[in-house]
Amino acid sequence: MRFDPLRAPDPLRIVLVNNFYPPYLVGGGEIVVWHLARELAATGVDVTVVTTCAPRQGMHEEAQDGVHVVRFFPRNLWWSYARFRAGEARSLPAKLVWMLRDAWNHDAAAKFGAVLDTIAPDLVHTHNIRGLSPAIWAEAQRRGLPVVHTLHNYHLLCRRSTMLDAHGMPCGGNCLGCRLYRRWYCRLGSEVDLLCSPSRHVLSLHERAGLTVRLGQHVVRNGLPRPARLPQRPENAVLRLLFSCQLHPVSGLLQLLEAMRLLQGPVALHIVGRGPLGEVVRRAVADDPRIVFHGFLATEERQREFALCDAVLFPSALVECTSLVIAEAFLHGRPVIGSDQPPLEEIVTHGVNGLLFEAGKPASLAAAIAQLAGNRALLRTLSQGAEEAASTCTTQAMTASYRGLYEFALEQRRMAA
Numbered sequence: 001m002r003f004d005p006l007r008a009p010d011p012l013r014i015v016l017v018n019n020f021y022p023p024y025l026v027g028g029g030e031i032v033v034w035h036l037a038r039e040l041a042a043t044g045v046d047v048t049v050v051t052t053c054a055p056r057q058g059m060h061e062e063a064q065d066g067v068h069v070v071r072f073f074p075r076n077l078w079w080s081y082a083r084f085r086a087g088e089a090r091s092l093p094a095k096l097v098w099m100l101r102d103a104w105n106h107d108a109a110a111k112f113g114a115v116l117d118t119i120a121p122d123l124v125h126t127h128n129i130r131g132l133s134p135a136i137w138a139e140a141q142r143r144g145l146p147v148v149h150t151l152h153n154y155h156l157l158c159r160r161s162t163m164l165d166a167h168g169m170p171c172g173g174n175c176l177g178c179r180l181y182r183r184w185y186c187r188l189g190s191e192v193d194l195l196c197s198p199s200r201h202v203l204s205l206h207e208r209a210g211l212t213v214r215l216g217q218h219v220v221r222n223g224l225p226r227p228a229r230l231p232q233r234p235e236n237a238v239l240r241l242l243f244s245c246q247l248h249p250v251s252g253l254l255q256l257l258e259a260m261r262l263l264q265g266p267v268a269l270h271i272v273g274r275g276p277l278g279e280v281v282r283r284a285v286a287d288d289p290r291i292v293f294h295g296f297l298a299t300e301e302r303q304r305e306f307a308l309c310d311a312v313l314f315p316s317a318l319v320e321c322t323s324l325v326i327a328e329a330f331l332h333g334r335p336v337i338g339s340d341q342p343p344l345e346e347i348v349t350h351g352v353n354g355l356l357f358e359a360g361k362p363a364s365l366a367a368a369i370a371q372l373a374g375n376r377a378l379l380r381t382l383s384q385g386a387e388e389a390a391s392t393c394t395t396q397a398m399t400a401s402y403r404g405l406y407e408f409a410l411e412q413r414r415m416a417a
Contacts, residue, residue: 013046014406015119017112017136018127021051021069024081028324029128029152032222032398039399041066048119050112052131054079059111070115074108076101080131099159102133103184109135116143123148123406126192130155137191144417146409148402149189149213150220151197156185157209164250164318186211193409196220196402199343215412218405221347223398224327226390227303238266239373241337242309244302244325245316247275252315252339257284258362259315259369260291267373269313272297272305306332310379311372314338314348317360327393335382337368353385 018033020026033049041047046068053060053071062069073079077098083090090098112132116124116139124140125148140147155161159181165171189195189211196218197203203217245251253271257280260269267290271281274296285291294305306312312329314336326347329336338344339359348354355372358364372379391397 011044011046012123012403012406013048013119013121014040015048015050015116015121015124016040016127017050017124017129017132019052019080019129019131021049021071022064024051026081027152028222031224031324032150032152033127035224035395036399036402037067038065039395040403043399043403045403048115048121050115052079052081054081072111072115074105074111074132076105076107076131102131104135105131105133106135108132109139112136113139113142116140116145121145122410125150125402125406128152128155130161134185134188134191137188141191144413146193146406146413147191148194148196148405148409149192151195151202151206154202154205156189156206156211157182162250162318182209189213193412194218194405196405198222199346201342201346215409218401219346220398220401220405221392222324222327223393223395224324224331225395226331227307236268236310238268239311239369239379240268240270240309241311241313241369242270242272242305242334243313243315244272244305244328245314247271247273247277247281249277250316250318251275252317252359253277253281255317255360255362255365256313256315257281257291259366260284260288262362262366263369265370265373266290267369268292270294270305270309272302303328303332306334309334311335311337311354311382314344315357315359315365316341316344330386330390330393333383333387333390335372335379335386337365337372339365347389349385351382353382353389355382 016033016037018030020030022030022034025031037047037049048068048070050070053073055073057071059072077094123146126136127150129136137147153161154163158178163171186209192213193215195203195213198219198221200219207217243256247253269290270292272294281293285293306328312325312334314325316339326336330353336348336354338348338354338356340356341359345356348356350356355368357368
């Protein structure tokens with residue numbers, strides 16, 4: 001074919017991979033991939049999302065907001081999404097068989113390879129691969145395609161993906177099972193060209209565990225769309241706080257409720273979410289009229305709560321790999337009161353766009369809340385800092401960062417050839 005200088009160049013063709021994709025949502029990873037796919041498509045990139053589905057659905061394709069979506073079931077004992085259904089329980093032997101198959105799923109590799117052969121992308125960008133297995137990385141490399149991988153949790157280090165023990169408490173992933181698991185996944189990580197995460201600390205944890213990639217590590221902050229317009233600062237008579245997380249012990253909810261018991265001043269705490277501590281929250285509401293429980297809210301209703309609050313609470317006891325709550329807070333111009341865990345310290349700057357307290361210490365959290373409640377000038381300063389930090393939390397900023405990394409990986413592959 002003769003080159004035509006007036007002909008528009010072919011668009012960049014990218015395959016995004018995540019175990020779940022709307023309408024199937026479990027955590028922040030699916031939301032990030034959803035926004036990234038739509039923004040890439042809006043900027044002219046030819047995007048295909050490869051994700052999983054139930055066995056009965058079979059391999060099928062669909063279109064969502066200009067994004068080509070391919071779904072298939074990677075053959076195993078069950079679809080990985082099934083484990084999040086209420087009342088779902090599996091025996092220990094069955095879980096072990098599932099995990100062994102997921103360590104290298106030949107069926108997922110064959111189906112993913114067929115998708116790559118049909119689409120002929122320029123690059124593959126994987127996210128959560130639980131249920132798909134690292135075998136898909138090998139399929140991409142076999143076809144000479146650069147692989148970018150983003151860490152949304154600790155799947156490559158911990159068989160539960162959380163660094164929590166069976167009781168839901170932080171364990172550091174030091175059990176024998178996780179050490180063997182980690183060795184396998186870190187060895188297979190050599191198939192990845194670029195490793196990304198919203199947190200430098202999380203990248204360092206993986207590097208210390210032995211995960212090395214061809215072209216290094218890069219921090220890319222998670223992004224969300226900006227609100228249609230920045231909400232006006234509410235004139236609340238008392239400090240209105242928002243907790244919008246899963247109602248689980250590792251979210252720091254119990255420490256927050258204890259901090260409320262220690263606080264004597266007039267503050268209002270609004271709690272949004274669902275989880276195993278729902279009944280604990282209801283009892284707290286009955287005992288303390290300052291607490292309001294909304295339960296689970298749809299996106300628009302939850303955003304309204306962000307607009308109405310003065311500050312957002314993030315007391316998580318877990319070393320979070322990623323959290324969209326911080327991005328939502330900053331995009332609404334709301335400062336964050338958060339625990340001093342390493343990833344959070346990279347985003348929330350104490351005294352600039354939020355306040356940090358000693359993780360797991362209700363008295364320290366209560367003191368931070370009291371400090372903000374008694375100092376409206378500080379609240380205005382922190383709110384201004386949150387608005388300024390919002391520029392790093394947008395879908396556009398995230399997408400631009402990934403576009404730059406895609407071009408870098410492709411250029412390195414061309415030079416190597």
